[in-house]
Amino acid sequence: MDFKVTHHLYPNFSITLALYKDVTNMEALRQCVMKGEFEATLLKPSMICDPFIVLTAANRAVYLDKTNKMTTKNVHSEVLYCLSPTKNITDSFRKFGVGDKDNSVFIVLLNDLDGAKMEFIKSKIEGCQISIDEVSNFKDETQVKKIYKVTDLEVNTCSLSDVIVSRVASKEFLTV
Amino acid sequence: MAAPMDVSGENVRKFIKQGAEAKVYAENFYGRPCISKERFSKGYRHPTLDKSLTLQRLKAEIRAMSKCRNLGIPVPTLYFVDTSTSTFYMEEIVNSQTVRDYIVSIQTSDPDGAMQKLSPLAEKIGKILSKMHCGKVIHGDLTTSNMLLRGDPSDLDIVLIDFGLSFSEGLAEDKGVDLYVFERALLSTHPNTEELFKVVIEAYKKENVKESADAISKLDEVRMRGRKRTMVG
Ligand SMILES: Nc1ncnc2c1ncn2[C@@H]1O[C@H](COP(=O)(O)OP(=O)(O)OP(=O)(O)O)[C@@H](O)[C@H]1O
Ligand SMILES: [Mg+2]
Numbered sequence: 001m002d003f004k005v006t007h008h009l010y011p012n013f014s015i016t017l018a019l020y021k022d023v024t025n026m027e028a029l030r031q032c033v034m035k036g037e038f039e040a041t042l043l044k045p046s047m048i049c050d051p052f053i054v055l056t057a058a059n060r061a062v063y064l065d066k067t068n069k070m071t072t073k074n075v076h077s078e079v080l081y082c083l084s085p086t087k088n089i090t091d092s093f094r095k096f097g098v099g100d101k102d103n104s105v106f107i108v109l110l111n112d113l114d115g116a117k118m119e120f121i122k123s124k125i126e127g128c129q130i131s132i133d134e135v136s137n138f139k140d141e142t143q144v145k146k147i148y149k150v151t152d153l154e155v156n157t158c159s160l161s162d163v164i165v166s167r168v169a170s171k172e173f174l175t176v
Numbered sequence: 177m178a179a180p181m182d183v184s185g186e187n188v189r190k191f192i193k194q195g196a197e198a199k200v201y202a203e204n205f206y207g208r209p210c211i212s213k214e215r216f217s218k219g220y221r222h223p224t225l226d227k228s229l230t231l232q233r234l235k236a237e238i239r240a241m242s243k244c245r246n247l248g249i250p251v252p253t254l255y256f257v258d259t260s261t262s263t264f265y266m267e268e269i270v271n272s273q274t275v276r277d278y279i280v281s282i283q284t285s286d287p288d289g290a291m292q293k294l295s296p297l298a299e300k301i302g303k304i305l306s307k308m309h310c311g312k313v314i315h316g317d318l319t320t321s322n323m324l325l326r327g328d329p330s331d332l333d334i335v336l337i338d339f340g341l342s343f344s345e346g347l348a349e350d351k352g353v354d355l356y357v358f359e360r361a362l363l364s365t366h367p368n369t370e371e372l373f374k375v376v377i378e379a380y381k382k383e384n385v386k387e388s389a390d391a392i393s394k395l396d397e398v399r400m401r402g403r404k405r406t407m408v409g
Contacts (some may be wrong), residue, residue, distance in 0.1 A: 005206055008187060008256065008265075008375075018295040055206050059256055105366070143277055153248035166245060169254040173238045 001119060003132050004050065007051055007062050015058045016109040016118055017051055019135055023127030024110075027100040033076075036122050041079040041108035042098040045138035048106055049149070050161035055169045057082040058108050073142055079108050085148050108133055197233070197340060202268060203314070205255045209268040214261060215340070228263045232346045233340050238264065240342035245314070247311040249304055249377025250326075250335045256292050270274050276320035278329055279366050287374045291371055298372045299323075300332040308336075309391060310384050316341030318358035320365055352394025355380070356402065359395075 006012040023029070032038055041058075048054060062068045063076035072078045072089060084092030098105045105127075112118055122129075144150075145160070154163045166173075189212070192200045215233060217226045241251045253267035260265070275297070283290045303325065307383045308315065315322070316334070322338040343350075355377070362369050363375075377395075381388045 008205060009258070024284050052206065052208070056255060059206070062259065063256070146333040151246065154245055156248050157245065158252040158253060163245065166242065169256055170238050172259070173235050174242060 001129050001131060004115075006113075008059055009063060010066060012113070013062055013111050014113045015055065015062070016107075016112055016115075017058075017117070017132050018107045018109070018129060019045065019104070019132045020107070020125055020127040020129050021104045021134075022139060023103050023125060025096060025124075025126045026105065026139065027078070029105070029124060030098065030100060032124055037077050038117065038124070039074065039109075039118075040121055041076045041110060043080065043083070043096055043106040043108065044105045045104045045135050045147060046096050047083075048135050049098050049139050049141070049144055049164060051132045051135060053161060053164050053168060054083065054106065054108060055067040056165050058076075058110065062110060062171065067085070075110055078176055082171065085167060085171070095108075104138055106132070129145055187384055194355045203265075206267055208254055208255070209270055209306055211252070212263055212265045214263040216262075228291065231259060234259065234262050236342055238368045239344070240315070240339035241266075242342065243311060244308060244336060244339075247307055247313070249308055249311075250333065251339075252335065252337060262349050265278040269326055269337075272324040272335065273329075274321045275323040275334070276365060278299050278325050279320060279369075283366065283368075291368075294331060294372055295375050297329070297334075298375035299379040302376040302381075303335070303383045305355070305376070306333055306380040306383035306388055309354070310387050312344050312346040314343050314345050314350045314354050315339060316343065316354070316357075318354055319361040348394045350392035351391035352388075352396075352398050355391065355395045356398040360402075 001018070003017040005015050007015060007136075031041060031044065033040060043054065058079050059083045061075050064078055064082070065075040071087075072081045073154070076092075081089060081092050086092055086098050107121065109118055111120065135167045144164070148164055148167055150163050152159060172175050187203055190202045192202050192211070196199075198213050201212045201214070203210050215230050217223070217230060229398075238254065238257060239282040241254060242258045245250045251270065252269055255265040255267065265367055278297070281295050286293060301404070305315075316339065317338055322336065324337060326333040326335055326354060359373050360383075362373055366372075377392065383394065
C-alpha cells in the first residue's frame, strides 16, 4: 500500500509515502525518530491536502541534500521544512510535524530502494495503514489556507492543492 | 493521485523547442505532465556574469508567476526549480493551444467574421493585462505565443507563460512599453488586427479606469517614438 517513486533527478534515490490511522503509539514513534532509531519524516495529515504536495517537498529536499544546500540537519527534517511556508524551523515542526497526541501520521521515507527500512518502521507502528489518497479526508482546510496564507483570488484560478504545490516549489525565491 | 511509477522507471524527456535563451522539454513529473525550461548559457558572455544573469532571469520568472497567482491570473503550477542547471519544471497546460494558433485558425477559416469572433478573446486579454499591470507585474515579452488558451476556446481560459523578461514595476512608462510590445507582436504576427488591439485597449481601460490612463498615454508616447525611429532609420 506504500507509494514509492524514484527521485526525478536522481533515480538511485527513492521516495516512499505511507499513511496510517488509528495509531496508538505516536509518542513512542516520535521518540524513535528523535533518538535516531530510524530516520523518517512524520507529518500531520491534517496539514496535507494532496500527497503530490508532499512529493514536491520531498523532491526538493533530496535535491537540496545532493547539492549541499540544506537548511536543517538531515534530509528527512528538510522535507518538513520544504513543506512549510515559513523560514522558522521550530515553527515548521510545530505546524507540520505529528504531535504525541495525534492518532494519524503521514510518513515520508527517503533512500530505501530495497524497502528494508520501511519494513523496520512498519514493525514499530501500532496502527492501520490506509491508502495515501485518503489523506484528503483528514485535511483541515481552514487551517491549511491560513498557514499558507492562501487567498480566494488564488483558488479561483486553480485548486488549493496546486496553489500549495507552487508555494512549496518556489519557497526559496519568495520573500516572506 | 496518479498511478505510482515503477521504481526503476525512467523519465522520458521530449524536446519541444529551442528559443533564444532556453530549451523547452515535455516530460513527466511524478505522474503529472510537465514542461521543463532550461536556460542555457550564452557563449559570448563572461561566465560569471552569465551565471548571475541566468539566475536573475530564473528568479524573475518564478517571482512573476507567483505574483500572477496572487493576483488571480492563471499561470502554470510550479513543480520544481533546479538552480544548478537553471531549469524549472511546471505544469503542462494540457488540452491547450497558443492564442497565436487560435487566431491563425480563425482568420483562416473565417476571414470576414474573424474580428467579431475574436473580440471576446481580445477583451479577456485586455482585462488580464490590466490586472497584471495593476499588480505591478511587467511581462516583458507579451506575444500571442506566450498566451495559452485552455480547453474550449469559447471559455476564454487564458494562461500566461514565459515570464523570463519580466520584472516588478509600477511605472506607467513600463506598462506602456509592455502594451507596445504586445501591439507590435500582434500586428506583425496577425494581419488586420488593428481593430482587435483597440478592443484589447478598451478592455484594459475598463478594468481599471484610474490606473490605466497613464499607461495608455505612455503607450501613445512610445508609439510616436517608435514611428519617429522608423522614419529616421
Ligand atoms: N506550461 C506549458 N504548458 C503547455 N505548453 C507550454 C508551456 N510552457 C511552454 N509551452 C509551449 O512551449 C512554447 C515555448 O515556451 P516559452 O515561451 O516559455 O519558451 P521560450 O524559449 O521563451 O520561447 P520564445 O523564445 O519563443 O519566447 C510556448 O509557446 C508553448 O507552445
Ligand atoms: Mg515564448
